[in-house]
Amino acid sequence: MSIANELKRTTLKTAFHYLEKDPEKNAVKLMELVDKFAGNGPDSFPKQREAFRSVLEDPQNNMYQLIMSVLKDIDKDVLKATFENFFFNANIVGWPKQEENRKKYGCNIPWAILLDPTSACNLHCTGCWAAEYGNKLNLTFDEIDSIISQGKRLGVYMYIYTGGEPLVRKKDLIAICEKHSDCQFLSFTNATLIDEAFADDMLRVKNFIPAISVEGFEKATDGRRGDGTYQKVVRAMKLLKEKHLPFGLSCCYTSQNLDSISSFEFIDQMVEWGAKFVWYFHYMPVGNDAVLDLLPNPQQREFMYHRIREIRRTKPIFAMDFQNDGEYVGGCIAGGRRYLHINANGDVDPCVFIHYSDSNIREKTLLECLQSPIFMEYHKEQPFNENHLRPCPMLENPEKLRTMVHRTEAVSTDLQSPESVDHLCDKCVNYAENWTPTAQKLWSESQEKKKLMS
Numbered sequence: 001m002s003i004a005n006e007l008k009r010t011t012l013k014t015a016f017h018y019l020e021k022d023p024e025k026n027a028v029k030l031m032e033l034v035d036k037f038a039g040n041g042p043d044s045f046p047k048q049r050e051a052f053r054s055v056l057e058d059p060q061n062n063m064y065q066l067i068m069s070v071l072k073d074i075d076k077d078v079l080k081a082t083f084e085n086f087f088f089n090a091n092i093v094g095w096p097k098q099e100e101n102r103k104k105y106g107c108n109i110p111w112a113i114l115l116d117p118t119s120a121c122n123l124h125c126t127g128c129w130a131a132e133y134g135n136k137l138n139l140t141f142d143e144i145d146s147i148i149s150q151g152k153r154l155g156v157y158m159y160i161y162t163g164g165e166p167l168v169r170k171k172d173l174i175a176i177c178e179k180h181s182d183c184q185f186l187s188f189t190n191a192t193l194i195d196e197a198f199a200d201d202m203l204r205v206k207n208f209i210p211a212i213s214v215e216g217f218e219k220a221t222d223g224r225r226g227d228g229t230y231q232k233v234v235r236a237m238k239l240l241k242e243k244h245l246p247f248g249l250s251c252c253y254t255s256q257n258l259d260s261i262s263s264f265e266f267i268d269q270m271v272e273w274g275a276k277f278v279w280y281f282h283y284m285p286v287g288n289d290a291v292l293d294l295l296p297n298p299q300q301r302e303f304m305y306h307r308i309r310e311i312r313r314t315k316p317i318f319a320m321d322f323q324n325d326g327e328y329v330g331g332c333i334a335g336g337r338r339y340l341h342i343n344a345n346g347d348v349d350p351c352v353f354i355h356y357s358d359s360n361i362r363e364k365t366l367l368e369c370l371q372s373p374i375f376m377e378y379h380k381e382q383p384f385n386e387n388h389l390r391p392c393p394m395l396e397n398p399e400k401l402r403t404m405v406h407r408t409e410a411v412s413t414d415l416q417s418p419e420s421v422d423h424l425c426d427k428c429v430n431y432a433e434n435w436t437p438t439a440q441k442l443w444s445e446s447q448e449k450k451k452l453m454s
């Protein structure tokens with residue numbers, strides 16, 4: 001770490017000390033410090049910081065209420081570690097390092113790495129392959145450690161676990177948190193393996209945040225995940241809240257559950273549970289057994305587009321939509337542009353939904369994987385569409401993925417039933433065509449709005 005960065009870190013630690021005493025008064029002061037250190041360069045998020053500052057000056061604002069609830073509800077040491085690892089290391093230190101390496105190596109360098117510690121899961125959810133696949137595939141402790149060490153050298157401090165159920169490996173995950181205490185870890189989880197001992201471990205290591213998968217209220221959750229699951233999940237959230245640990249939720253929306261899972265009643269329930277963020281995912285028709293009827297139609301997707309923005313304007317929880325928020329991140333973030341995915345077999349996929357690869361982390365370095373033909377195709381072709389409401393080379397631009405995979409001869413890395421890229425892309429053609437007019441209308445409206453505001 002450079003002397004300049006060390007100085008910034010020390011000053012921010014002092015600022016945090018103030019926050020502990022009087023969050024309302026000192027939050028604005030902390031922002032002044034962040035402004036000072038972030039500088040004025042294009043990578044210093046000037047607009048985001050400006051928006052953040054105006055929120056901190058308005059106690060009636062729902063985001064102000066969210067920030068204050070985070071400052072008051074969350075264990076101070078955990079909060080401090082999150083601030084250091086997420087804001088400071090992953091962004092202020094990591095982002096410029098990623099940019100530098102992008103230029104140096106001529107390829108994408110991610111902001112986050114998603115990895116599956118195991119293919120195993122303790123539940124048997126409808127439509128999920130993990131329980132059948134079982135404990136066959138695992139990334140070893142040393143492999144995960146090596147991925148993170150390589151990632152840090154490239155400027156990556158954010159690691160997100162998917163699976164399988166990552167907490168089947170909870171002992172190893174905690175040991176990894178300890179070993180890489182300068183990184184932020186987030187884990188998608190069904191939460192049923194969160195118990196008192198694990199919550200205490202989370203408090204001790206301070207850098208692990210769960211994103212708990214829920215399908216809606218009890219009937220919907222138990223219907224898909226098995227009887228009694230909902231109550232176990234609610235118990236886990238109660239425990240996390242009592243221990244002052246941060247957590248969020250993850251929800252997959254389909255044509256069937258979209259109304260209930262995005263209802264204000266359910267959002268209010270999330271806030272009451274103590275969740276600080278919710279991450280919505282559009283159902284993806286991935287895999288030979290995908291059910292196309294579950295794909296939201298254009299009216300439903302448009303509803304979600306407006307609903308997520310409304311939640312962000314009115315509710316004290318931070319809502320994100322992986323498919324409808326492309327405008328904030330310049331379109332598709334996969335292929336290492338901002339993230340990549342490594343499965344439990346070590347295959348390095350461009351995206352958690354795009355299971356085609358020509359590299360395995362057991363045979364290549366992380367950098368070599370980023371420079372592999374399929375990742376270089378992503379690097380060359382992004383953005384896949386000027387309209388960031390049509391960001392995906394699969395869902396909204398299926399010919400793009402088809403061409404990239406054929407050009408590179410990447411192969412299916414699906415662990416259970418390999419699917420040809422033509423089979424996958426054929427399923428998306430109608431969806432893409434039907435969504436285009438609505439996407440164009442929404443995109444023009446948002447561009448107009450931006451012009452008026454600038």
Ligand code: SF4
Pocket residue numbers: 322331332333334351352353354391392393394395
């Ligand atoms: S490949 Fe598609 S699903 Fe994956 S990040 Fe890009 S746009 Fe999103």
